[in-house]
Amino acid sequence: MNFLKNEKTLLNLIRYGVIVLIIILSFITVTIIINEKKKDLKHDSEFIEKNYIKQHKSEVKNLVTKIHDIIKIEKKNALSELKEKIKEEVYTAHAIATTIYNNNVKRIDYSKEKTVNDIKNVLRSISFNKGNGYIFIDDVNGKKILHKIKELEGKNFTEFKDVNGYQFVKTIIETIKNKTEIFDEYFWYKGTDKTQSFKKIGFYKYFEPYNFAIGSGDYIDDFEKNLQVRILKKFNELKFEKPEHIFIYDLKGLCLVNPKKELVGVNRYNVKNKNGIYALRETLKDLEKNKEGFKRYIATVKLNKNLISNDKISYLKLFEDWGWMIGSGFYLEEMYKRIAVSYTHLRAHETREDL
Secondary structure, three states: OHHHHHHHHHHHHHHHHHHHHHHHHHHHHHHHHHHHHHHHHHHHHHHHHHHHHHHHHHHHHHHHHHHHHHHHHHHHHHHHHHHHHHHHHHHHHHHHHHHHHHHHHOOOOOOHHHHHHHHHHHHOOOEEOOOOEEEEEEEOOOEEEEOOOHHHOOOEOOOOOOOOOOOHHHHHHHHHHOOOEEEEEEEEEEOOEEEEEEEEEEEEEEEHHHOEEEEEEEEHHHHHHHHHHHHHHHHHHOOOOOOOOOEEEEOOOEEEEOOOHHHOOOEOOOOOOOOOOOHHHHHHHHHHHHOEEEEEEEOOOOOOOOOOOOEEEEEEEEEOOOOEEEEEEEEOHHHHHHHHHHHHHHHHHHHHHHO
């Protein structure tokens, strides 16, 4: 009887022990599977983040580089056009002076003094670029024969130095002596105000009959201001396929270009993000130092009202000639959504395993 009882007990142990073992092994297997799934999720999340960021970084960098290059080319081409305009005005003035001289020199009552006065009276009326461009005449001794400001005529400027110490009148004299023509850059006053001088592009051409140089020039800052207005207008009117966009700020925080048009013309230097950080201020300071690069930050501007997170990565590049920060970026919310979908799938799998 004891033997049979023991045998029955043993059979029960074997029978139920196998079941318990199966349950334990199943639990271990499920746990391993879940852990592997979690590892897969982590790997997938890292993969999604890495590739999402890599792809979008490349896109925004290419866009910013393109915009930077466009501005650079526009500036270069516009400067070339300005130089050609100045040269054209000087050539026109030179042709007029030559015609007056040729007509007068044939006259019985010809006199150099009268002919020079005739030339001056005609050339004095020539102006362009809202009066900033005008014709002047210097002689081989550095004396001003013709100028927009009559009080300067008859004065000698040979030793005159601009704010950088450049004696550009000596370049004019050399142009006369060499019987040639040349472009030049120097600083000169605007009107009668002698408190501040501005950079000019000049062009001088030798006038053989009287050993003069006929010249003209224009202020670079006025030219650049007009050019900047045209460029910014063009960029503010550009239509990008969303979410692609660009923004431009000057180094003082003034918004120059933005997809949210109500921000254009607004200074945002002292605007804080939701974490109390002066995001734009810090970005501008970093850019002054590094000139270009990526930056991750909590943005102060939402381009889509449905966005929950302002977590953003932007590529920024400084256009040093004008102190402009050119940027484009992308929000990370879409990436977070993709990661959340992967996590939801894992949770659903865990639920099924529990059932």
